[in-house]
Amino acid sequence: MLEKTFDPKSVEPRLYLKWETSGLFAPKADAKAAPFSIVIPPPNVTGSLHVGHALNNTLQDVLTRFHRMRGEAALWLPGTDHAGIATQMVVERQLAAKGNEGRREMGREAFVKKVWEWKGESGGAIVRQLRRLGSSCDWSRERFTLDEGLSAAVRKVFVTLHKEGLIYRDKRLVNWHPELQTAISDLEVENVEVNGHMWRFRYPVEGADGQSIVVATTRPETMLGDTAVAVHPDDERYKALVGRMVRLPLTDRLIPIVADAYADPEKGTGAVKITPAHDFNDFQVGKRHNLPLINVFTPEARMNDEVPPAYRGLDRFEARKRVVADLDALGALDGVENHRLMQPFDEKSKSVVIEPYLTDQWYVDAATLAKPALAAVEDGRTVIEPKNWEKTYFEWLRNIEPWCISRQLWWGHRIPAWYGPDGHAFVEETEAAAIAAARVHYGSAQPLVQDEDVLDTWFSSALWPFSTLGWPEKSADLARFYPTSVLITAGDIIFFWVARMMMMGLHFMGEVPFRKVFLNALVLDDKGQKMSKVKGNVIDPLELIDAYGADALRFTMVAITGQTRHVRLSRQRVEGYRNFGTKLWNAARFCQMNECVSDEAFDPGAAKLTVNRWIRSETVRTIAEVTAALEACAFDDVAAALYRFIWNVFCDWHLELAKPVLNGDDEAAKAETRVMTAWVLDVCLKLLHPVMPFLTEELWDKLAEFGAKRTCMLIVAPWPEAPAAWIDDAAREEVDLVIEAVTEGRSVRAELNVPPSARPPLHLPEVSKAHRAIYEANEAVIASTLRISELKFTPAPAGSIPFVVDGDTLALPVAEFVDLEAEKARLRKAIGELDSDIERTRKKLDNPDFLSRARPEVVEENRERQAEAEAAKAKLQGALQRLEGLG
């Protein structure tokens, strides 16, 4: 006998271990099986499972398990990302906390070794947590972005793109992180609106006594690097000044006034200071006018030696104050206002101001790679869902900028470039190859120095779909599983990752990396707030698993995933789905108590009893519904269909309707109902397994204690078929009628739950008021469905309604239950309502506009509805007549 409730805590670890050790997570080797593959969005090794992971890995697991049960060679390939900046910072912080010497003191080699040590000790947390969630990843294929294999792929890609001219070195402005002292990509910058000031400075025009031009700025310290002032060519105010020079205060440098359309007469004063080395726009202006670039910052964003001695070594914000004060003292400060401005911060800490900074970096020609990536989505080789993300994807790729891929970090893939004594770069996959190339180039062996930088973490991530499958080797996995079937990831990395995988996959494999991209929503808290440690509203999925079990959390994740970009997670909802699991558990318990044992030889198609033919129909419909929803990634529909069927159909109705049969003494009927019920329960377990793997697997096992043993674990049990022939419309109509009757009335079920010996008469009038007439018209059907023939009816007193059950005319006392007049009034009212329905529909059907405009099936529906309404009306009228005859 099953316990009263499911105990996730003891079952989950046991089952997971059983699955994993059975090797069932690996795709079957059977070459005939259709491949299905997903590569995991590799979580950072430093990470721990957050709700976003819980959501997106649940969805991946649901699909993987579904396809596995369908007999496909289902591969879910797991792995982790070395996460350059994040990991390096974690280890640095840890070193500092332990009082060890810092990164720079210990040197590159020692530091990297430390990081590897750290990875070995602490890097496994996230994959253990994925297991707790129930993720059926093939751990034998687990990869890490810094694996030797993946590193080889990275080098090959880098070298190939370089040879193709798609990777190049360039000196231009980058987003510079002054604290980490590394370049970061555009995407790693977050613009935040902050309160600031707008200062106006007067720059004296040289040779024009007393005349000056007023420029506005939010970053006064950069004025020390100004190399021009720009005005709009058509700006009448300044036309005369174009070509003149101004004397830059504090520096005494002479800089020109140039005409450039970039200067917006509407903004500020219409004259804008140009600092080509510290502003992306100014950089462009500088290029157009051939202006010198004066870098005034050190890598830590302190003032360097290009500025007058008084400012050297000052932090940029300190320098800002000093510059303003000094200009004010000189009388060059024209004014200052409060100003809201967008300031770039680093998106991780959101506290470090990013500076445009002039450096040499490696770039990918993203615009060229973007073209095939655009085309692939445009022509549907890859489908992005929800569809509305496609526009976002197109927009970004169409306006893409060169991708800065070098980082001044130590943890990551070192750039495979070696420099000769004259600075010439040899880009090769190995140092040996670089040396060889240098020998050819120089005509003799020369000492080479490898580039100090590493690659942006996203560079290796971009190769993930094929590098993890063995590329550049021509591996069997690569041939079999690329392109992958679907990618499930969070929408916020569509640029960082999805778009770049598309670019790299198409370029190196000549084929899209995935057929479908499903972008899951951002998980908010129950109040719709973004979760953040600062706000303290972070929901910990592991804590939810502890409290309600992994299955409940998983079901919740599936249920909240629709077409929207945001979903809210509430404990209450998880609790509700835990209850759902318990409901099924108890249904199974009921089945077990009633000896409902599944039988492989049972043919559901041969069922005779109405109630059994009915539940078979409902089951088949549900199988079709769930299957279709899974195929379409309509996860909310999957959850809704399962919930409704298992709770509201199977438990609420089938088990209730089966009770009288199971408690009766028609042995044939009992036997059929038992085996059918067991069959339906098995189907429930199978359909629910992808979403709630633990509970279902446990029941699958426990239910086989009696009866035949299972031939396999549920995880690899065949997905149920849905033969249309098993849908029995007649049975469905009959039982629908009963359900409708019961639902409209009080509670037949309450009566049926009483042991047969103690049962009072069936309170028909209580069953249905409005539908009593219909009920009467179908009494025989109902009787056979519910097997109420076993009930003992009290003898009919005078003035009772005749009631036919299994050929015997019984009678129900009327006076006791029915107010005849009220009943007649109800019937008349119902008839009246039907009449107006019929009238309305008739009008519609007579309307030529409707007939010509509405779709044919809608017209057909209306016709059917009309016929039904008329039939119902006839029935009601018959019933009314009968009642009138009694009166």
Next chain:
RNA sequence: GGGCGGCUAGCUCAGCUGGUCAGAGCGUCUGGUUUACACCCAGAAGGUCGGGGGUUCGAACCCCUCGCCGCCCACCA
């Protein structure tokens, strides 16, 4: 500045290409010691589908407009 979402019962959300679409879950209230389940069962209340206008025989669903809320992108005068 550009783009994208959302605004449907107290709360969270379903409502497919216009024609039983005004729904579900939770919450609330009422009633249940029904031997699978109180993590349960039965029932009730509650919404002019953000406002306004339009198209249509018919609109929560299409168009226009306004209003909030949120997100993403954008060269920080």
